[in-house]
Amino acid sequence: MEKVEKKRIDWIDTLRGLAMFFVVWGHNQKNGTLIRKYIYSFHMPMFFFISGLTFGEADKLPFKDFLKKKVKGLIIPYIVLNIVCYIIRLIFYKTGIIASFDYIGYIGGVFYANNKILPIPAGPSWFLISLLLVDIIFYFLKRNTNSDFELGVSCFICALISYVNSLSKFQIRGPFHFEAVLMGVMFYYLGYLFIKNIKKFDFLLKDNTRMLFYGLALGSIGFITAYVNRRVSMDANLYGSITLFFISSICTILGLVLFVNLFLKKSHFLKTIGQNTVFYLGYHSMLILVMKHFYIKLFNSNLYVLLIAIGMTIVLYPLSILVKKYCPILIGKINIKALN
Numbered sequence: 001m002e003k004v005e006k007k008r009i010d011w012i013d014t015l016r017g018l019a020m021f022f023v024v025w026g027h028n029q030k031n032g033t034l035i036r037k038y039i040y041s042f043h044m045p046m047f048f049f050i051s052g053l054t055f056g057e058a059d060k061l062p063f064k065d066f067l068k069k070k071v072k073g074l075i076i077p078y079i080v081l082n083i084v085c086y087i088i089r090l091i092f093y094k095t096g097i098i099a100s101f102d103y104i105g106y107i108g109g110v111f112y113a114n115n116k117i118l119p120i121p122a123g124p125s126w127f128l129i130s131l132l133l134v135d136i137i138f139y140f141l142k143r144n145t146n147s148d149f150e151l152g153v154s155c156f157i158c159a160l161i162s163y164v165n166s167l168s169k170f171q172i173r174g175p176f177h178f179e180a181v182l183m184g185v186m187f188y189y190l191g192y193l194f195i196k197n198i199k200k201f202d203f204l205l206k207d208n209t210r211m212l213f214y215g216l217a218l219g220s221i222g223f224i225t226a227y228v229n230r231r232v233s234m235d236a237n238l239y240g241s242i243t244l245f246f247i248s249s250i251c252t253i254l255g256l257v258l259f260v261n262l263f264l265k266k267s268h269f270l271k272t273i274g275q276n277t278v279f280y281l282g283y284h285s286m287l288i289l290v291m292k293h294f295y296i297k298l299f300n301s302n303l304y305v306l307l308i309a310i311g312m313t314i315v316l317y318p319l320s321i322l323v324k325k326y327c328p329i330l331i332g333k334i335n336i337k338a339l340n
Contacts, residue, residue, distance in 0.1 A: 052191025077332025222252030
């Protein structure tokens with residue numbers, strides 16, 4: 001039984017590592033490209049889905065213990081990443097790598113945690129704060145509903161509120177990307193529901209031919225619906241057609257789940273990335289700044305952008321391992337007695 005659980009964890013880490021690559025690739029893409037449009041249709045929903053996979057029975061913990069764990073795993077890394085990236089950006093500004101530096105704006109951005117309102121030094125780190133809020137909302141919904149159906153309805157209402165807000169001319173852009181948080185709750189629930197009923201998918205996960213067929217079918221549906229839909233960006237509160245958004249994101253996510261189980265289950269490389277996503281999330285954007293300063297013309301080619309994303313993922317790989325082992329403070333691994 002323990003062996004089965006460990007394999008499941010490895011599979012989730014590998015999926016998370018693949019999702020992180022899509023984040024790096026998407027952030028290297030120029031606005032308006034088809035590849036960026038496709039990646040943005042599912043990459044953030046996928047991260048919330050993966051987080052839901054790991055919820056388990058966390059609602060049985062006292063809230064104090066649950067929150068303590070999340071603060072150590074999300075808030076502290078968020079603060080540390082932004083302090084370090086603030087310093088890195090300042091150095092880049094002084095050396096001419098970036099043209100401007102918002103001394104006060106970046107500080108305000110760290111507290112507001114919505115990079116569409118105020119800039120954040122470690123831009124993609126907004127997800128850590130949003131995930132904390134999704135964790136908390138789901139925790140209380142799970143504790144106060146009597147069935148998975150009631151829980152699903154509650155999560156859908158959250159998503160509906162987010163979508164209605166996105167359609168309003170006076171849409172609310174709250175702190176902590178709260179508008180994205182409400183949508184994220186739905187994908188978190190889907191991840192939770194999927195892993196809870198994982199044995200029902202054995203007919204797929206234990207048959208390579210079926211995995212290939214369904215994976216290609218789901219991936220194709222996900223791509224086509226993302227192409228037909230308008231631009232999607234959770235952090236910008238853009239979803240296009242809510243029906244197409246859910247179809248494209250869910251189909252692509254499930255297709256990638258099958259793809260990972262079929263081809264990448266034993267990928268130590270992706271598994272390690274999945275275990276070091278905080279490092280990638282915080283620092284890949286700094287590498288993008290350097291690359292765009294010295295090699296901006298390369299970003300006009302989709303092929304070069306793909307190669308750059310692969311190169312960045314590889315370069316950050318040993319660095320993430322070294323930081324985790326010898327300088328964990330850079331990813332917020334701080335032993336604070338008050339939190340123990």
